[in-house]
Amino acid sequence: MSLQAKLDAFKADFEAGKPPYNVPHAVIEVMHRATAELIAAGAAEKALKAGDRAPDFTLNDPEGNPVSTADLLAQGPLVVSFYRGVWCPYCNMELQALEAALPSFRALGANLIAISPQTAVNSRKSVRQNALDFPILSDTHNDVAAKFRLRFALPDYLVELYRNLKNDLPGFNGDDSWTLPMPGRFVIGQDGVILYAEVNPDYTRRPEPEDMLPALRKAANVTA
Template sequence: MSLQDELNALRSELDKQVPPEANQIMEDLILDLKQMDYAAKGPQTGDNIEDFILPNIYLNKQVGEKIQDFILKTHLGEEVQLSKLLTNGPVVINFYRGGWCPYCDVELNALQRALSEIEANNGQLVAISVEAPDQAINTQATKKLDYLVLSDVDCKVAEQFGILFDVTPGYDGMLNSFGIDLKQHNDADKSQLVIPATYVINTDLTVSYAFLDEDFRKRADINEIIDTLKKLKN
């Protein structure tokens, strides 16, 4: 079963459990993000990157673009610098919403299962969220993740990638009704999330693969990630 198949099965189960009004709030949020074009389509196979014009005012990182270096801390307070990781090979960056999100739970576990194949193709896997460090500790520990889990506590990296957004009051209230207080969970002054995104960054800081979708129930195809790493390896 593919990751998206797992996510679709989860959605079917949750749709039965979540009140209709809550489902509508989720759909409204996704529609709002799509109308703002948060995840503009990147270049397709065979496109000339130089000829591609980004239609996205939020400047999501697209295939062929270069990104800035960044430094984040692990849940243990150790600094991790992207450029230093890249000296050992390409880096797979996965932005997830939070350990509280059931769709992120499925995705993070699927990436854990694929970790050996990612590493066999010279890839390094890093998961980033705007969760507070103690929440990142919990996410990594409870899910038994063997890859780096980093806290973007001031949201600077998420802003750099153009995937950060302010949560609507309706969505924020819905999460609170489920016992999820984003401000408290993220140790932040306001409720913010990222749209789920996955990138493969080549050693020269160029984006070799990019997946973004405003619909948090959709995630990157792990086979595509591994295929990208294989191409870079060869």
């Protein structure tokens, strides 16, 4: 089953209020409103695209070790996935799909990292629960997400909903800004140029990991 098929099946059960979710329809309507407004604002069109130069950055892994794009790109092309947090089931299913595709990425000489605003403790939990063999780097305040033009502030009505649902983003992220990254997936060549970019303001829609393989093959041929 494809990643999107799994996400669609989860979404159908969640929005139908099936146990164990039991989510009221009014909550679903608020989430739909926030997504629709983000789409209408043209948020995805503002994000970095294929052909743009990726920003350089250094972030810490869950153990506090610095990881830099300069070091990773010296080894080969780089796959970057922006991850909202351990609390997001759609994101966790995406991480699991990326993990399953990791051998294909590595066979083409590529590294894979996820980037999240959450604290190191929560990233360690994500790595453990999703059985990941790649790191989740801590992007405090979504600063790197902002460089990729993915950061957005939650509208007040969505903040109120999250609070009512006990989804404490300030607690998860160690930051009271109530910002998140749009889900984004990038392939960066060794020259720092983005070869593939997929950004969607609808967090229930994610590209298949295999969609990046043509860009990775192109990068492998360039460096061969």
